[in-house]
Amino acid sequence: MMTTVVADIGETTTLLPGAVMWHAELCGGGILKVRIDRRDKSVNALSKSMLEELERLIAEIRRDTGVRGVMFLSGKPGSFIVGADVTEMKTMTGGAEAAELSKLGQRVFELLETLHVPTVALISGACLGGGLEFAMSCRYRIADDHAKTLLGLPEVKLGLIPGWGGTVRLPKLVGLIEALPMILSGRMLSGRQARSKGLVHDLVPVEALPFVGEDLLRAVIKLGTASTLFQRPKRPSIARLTESIPPLRNFAFRKAEGKVRHETKGNYPAPLAAIEVLRAGFRQPPSIGFAAESAAIGRLADAPVTRECLRLFFLQEDAKKPVELADIPTKPISNAAILGAGAMGAGIALLMAQKGIWTRLKDLNPEFLANGIATARKWVTSDVQRKKMTPLQASDTLDRLRPTTDFSGFKQIDLVIEAIVESLPIKQQVFRELAEATAPTTVLATNTSSLLVTEIADGVPHPERIVGLHFFNPPLQMPLVEVIRTDQTSPAALATAFALTQRLGKTAVIVKDCPGFLVNRLLAPYMNEAGWLLLEVSDPLEIDRAAVAFGLPMGPLELTDLVGLEVAQHVAANMHAAYGERMLPAPLWAALKELATNDPKAAKSLLIGKGSKKKLNPAVRRAIDKVRQSGVYSVPGGTPTREELTQRMIFPIINEAARCLAEGIVSKPEDIDLAMVFGTGFAPFRGGPMRYAESLGFAKIVEILEKLANGRPRLAPSDALKKF
Template sequence: MTTAVTTEITDGIAVVTVDNPPVNALGYDVRQGLADAVAQTDGDDSVRAVVLIAAGRTFMAGAEIKEFGKPMQDPGLPDVVLSIESARKPWVAAIHGTALGGGLEVALGCHYRIVDARAKLGLPEVHLGLIPGAGGTVRLPRVVPVARAAEMVATGRPIRAQDAVQIGLADRKSDGDLRVDAIAFAGDIAGDPLPEALVNRAPVDAPDEEKWREIAGKLVSKARGQNSVLRAVDAIGEAVQLDGTAALAVERQIFTELMQDPQSAALRHVFFAERSVGKLPELRGVDPRPLSQVGVIGGGTMGAGIAVALLLSGLHVIMIERDEDALAAGQGRVADTLMASVKRGLISPDKRDTLLKGFIGSTGYDALAQADLVIEAVFEDMDVKKQVFAALDAATRPDAVLATNTSYLDVNEIAASVADPSRVLGLHFFSPAHVMKLLEIVRPDQVADDVLATGFALGRQLGKIAVPAGVCDGFIGNRILSAYRRECDYMVEDGATPQEVDSAMKAYGFPMGIFAMQDMAGLDIGWAARKRRAPTRDPKERYVSIADRLCELGRFGQKTGAGWFNYPEGSRRGEPDPLVENIIAEEAAKNGIEQRDFTAEEIMDRILGAMVSEGRAILEEGIAASPEAIDVVMINGYGFPRWRGGPMFAAKVAEQGNG
């Protein structure tokens, strides 16, 4: 047996422990160790039952990353799972932390499962462009309802321990010492006949053809072109129709095909990129400053979202607003957002009450005297932000970190408004701030290393993907957004309709098009930015005035019922408006443009070309540290389809294909 897996036998119960830090990945040593443990316990007459448990902070969390894309050394995981399932002694999987991917497949090979109350279980392979490859699509619908199995495999979303018990994935929940409870459970079932292997069982509730079409249709409609989601649905459909052995063969065939799919290569690129972009060599060994109490300036949509994110991460929050009415509104937004989380089952009512006890408000900056970090989230106006930072400079401790949530403004100029610019950085959250995973950490010229390290530490605590960015107008994401939005404006003035542009983007895999996105965010935001840039705009640069004319009419998007599209009676689904079409035609005529038709392919070529061109400029200027950083920002902040790997990755693949 390998050192990654050890076996201890006491009173007839063998405890097989996997210890392969940091996440007990299923590399060769673990697979061989598990195969050896089956042989050892099967051959020992003193063993009545086996508990499979893991050391460290989690159960087995999937494949060994360094083995990705390489032939798996024997024994392969499918054979290991089958050997556990075929064991002569009952195996009980004791799950804590996360059982993901191959980890859950190993647990499904066990005859019983007991879960820690805080455990999560899932099959997230679709996020890597794959499906489960060690029997997950076959065994799961033979232990849980088929609709839930299909949802888990096709979405990759994990479920909580309580849900696992309710749907039959787990046999018992442990609210105390998992090891003790698992050993006791193993003792209880040791004398029972071995349950039938999952692979030999019938599906829990095989749906008829009409019901399956309904289940599959809902999942396929959300795929937006991602092959692994479509094939995951196929695999579950086959698993329900075929016997277990045949279904395993089909699963393996689909898994092998997807391993060669370019989408899988793109998704693996994103997987590694998201884990590497926030690791700065210059911060190695640099300790962040302590974080306990955080101030938030502003209680609007963004400020309230940031406050919620901070509260959910365990920090105490002080919200500052200009007067009592604004403060009450901001505190109400925070309370309402937390209540929405309660209604969605994300937190308990008691948890909400506890979080709100750590949330106070004030109209005076003196309440921030002991704050470790303050995040400014006021209106996007340089003079207003400078006034805020001057007040913060006077009210906070000299070692408190001061952050601005600006989307476009010069963080160096903001930092210059305090006595010690080294304590200032940018923390660009994305709305809604408590949901969106991306956090751009903007590093002004004079920022101290431990201040920057504090920004990344906060990102980790919030569960964000933190991407470093240099100072420029719009940083990484909004600068690229401005470039391709400008290209879309050109195409609309040249003859493409807003709905054609949006349709092309959705067909490519974006959740929504650029014009619908502007309507959702509010056209007044971009209008303010354009007016700010107007004095320095190159007079030779082509400028499209269509959006300005819409704003002059008070058409700011969904919030006013009209923008690029109409939104009748508060609808969130936009409808084309002849008034907008007339404005477009008038602007084209005024500028002497003869309009023409555009194909969807041409629209996307122009959009991607603008993204990549601006991305390369950002790299040359050192605003982004790598192409991977740009890809991560565009995927997590702007809806670029993950399965295409990001604009820089897609451009690289296209160039290699053309070469």
């Protein structure tokens, strides 16, 4: 069905009038321009109905002899096609339905791939999952150099694999050796990276993209090919050799499988399924790969791990629009300032500059300031070398980052984030200075991790504009930010701070001001219990092995060494002061502190060595023996089993989480799951601490804690937990 309309640019023919997503107009020279702009969504996402609409469009193209070339471009700025419409997964009845949707997408994209006329995908913005599978079905792909242009197949992060032909087409375009890590990790590529790997044919400036696509099609229509227009990257000979010789290819698959098993501990079936599908379909007729792909999708859709990964995805999406901030106007952030040019301050400043915010980085010490700017420059240079950004983007980013040693110009600043030394008197003094140096409407935020925001704001004029923005280290990589509200924080200041986290691409959780906030408060009993367990176990490394086997990225001993033993001891003391005997520090920490006073080098870490050679620091072993001999701690029972180790580390997290909910520190259990998964890496396949507790049964956890609390009152279940 076609409708002819007359526009200012001349006569055009509309194919598929009334389309929801695929808006096609046949222009001069037989070029069909398809604007991808889903009217019922803020982003372009591929649902079953949108695939069927594309299938109807392809049928119209096949019937229309006037179409000589097709160009696809997005009508949504900063977004090409973000992938499948995963909200449909909520209503699916099971794996069979998911497999059928996979087959539908495969069929439609194969129809697109085999069109009799040339097709080009003009990629600007996110081109992910099903969006990239769609683009790979086009004959040509051209991307622009916008910072938001990212290409990848992230399905594995949802517990799935590419289901619309991605496992078949990606290896053909970039080679198996490049396709394996892309699919198994869900890693995204910038436009430059995609061009260097051969995933796209060309990279052009943003403003040139529509014209380049039209020129390409006219050239192909005239010449019959575009092979002379592009210089395709040559793949390394070793990669081509590995893929062409079966024993070497099998070795590559086995190596990938071993890496996946090591990294996931067998907790995530999707990466292993992806390897099976890639192995089945590589250098085979596409139908074989497609069949393996859809069958795997059907199996994975029914897997509990997939359900938990999808739940976390939906929680993350819901968290972008907190109910308590609905309809609250926010202050636009054009100019910002960061106080403190250390690694944290420099990282936050660079992150803001990357997102287009003019940012002043202030430090009283010129040497620290120079080091902070140099660090930011080093990070940006690394991104350019890895083709994550263009030299022009790097230059623009650094131009937006301005060093300063004073408060000049701060009256024009919209928001300030303080990231200086963790000293309450110093922070209070700095905030009093900020109150004078900035406008009364400037939002003032602290990045403190161990002090109360309320105390920092004490005595500062207009305390309603003060919030906490607790970034996790390193801020460029860690996805979580805790947005801390005090009793005086205004809704407008809170909403503005939260909006900034969204602009920075972070997952944010609103937390009521309390010692440790949320994540550190929940981690405190976990890390402290490790100190008690060290006095009981015969093999100290079994503590970390139990935590990792449960699904944590690292055990409490390794985590303690990562944050620093001195910092961990300081946090333990603060938590004890704030929360009493349930946070009673293990006597080992005091023994280690005494040891460090006499021999600082000996007690620098709990563990020494790496990999299989990792072992307990002999100095720590001496401290353990000293505590045992002192008789200050009588070990109840025998050596803990693996199950008891896990219970004693994980259940206190759940116990403290229940208290946080009862105190209104966060508004709902899902906030705790989000914060712990994205702030600590807490076993995503288990859904987070509260989801895990729900699956296990709160009553069972209470019963086990009551038994464990015999001789260990710190482990007693809280009244809040008993009420679940």
